Amino acid sequence: MAWLWLIVGGLFEVGFTTCLRHVDGFRNIGWTAGFLASVALSMGLLEYASRSIPMGTAYAVWGGIGALGTVIVGIAWYHEPSSLPRLLLILGVVGCIAGLKLTAR
Template sequence: MAWALLLLGGLFEVGFTTCLRFVDGFRNVPWTIGFLVSVTLSMGLLEVASRSIPMGTAYAVWGGIGALGTVLVGIWWFGEPGTPVRILLILALVACIAGLKLTAGH
């Protein structure tokens, strides 16, 4: 269950980083509310997950999910470059996240 919560927290991290693109100095109220809700849920889920997953592993996986998701959102929705090198690095990041989960122990 902790890993599912950590995954969900990482997805909310993608939400808050995406909202940051539109908050306009926190003057755009709907996007600012989305940012605040997403960051609160993301951090809260990280905290709950880290009760049973080692903190370093939880944080690295949470950050990796957020980074991976944010890069993919940038490529798919904002027209950022999806070069072969970027895709290779994304795959390496996924491998590192999977490796941390596999070696986290109980």
């Protein structure tokens, strides 16, 4: 169950990075509220998951999910580049996350 909470926490990390793009110096109240809620949920779920998963592994997986998700959101909605080298590097991140999960106790 800890892995599920860690994945959900990583997805909320994608939420707060996406909201951060729109907070406009924290003047946009709706996006700021979304950012603050996503940060709180993301960090809380990371802390909860790290009670059962080694902290180094949990943090790497959480950060990897957030980084991967943020890149995907950037490509899909914000027209960020999607070159072959960039996509291969993203695939490398996914492989490393999978490797960490497979080698955790």
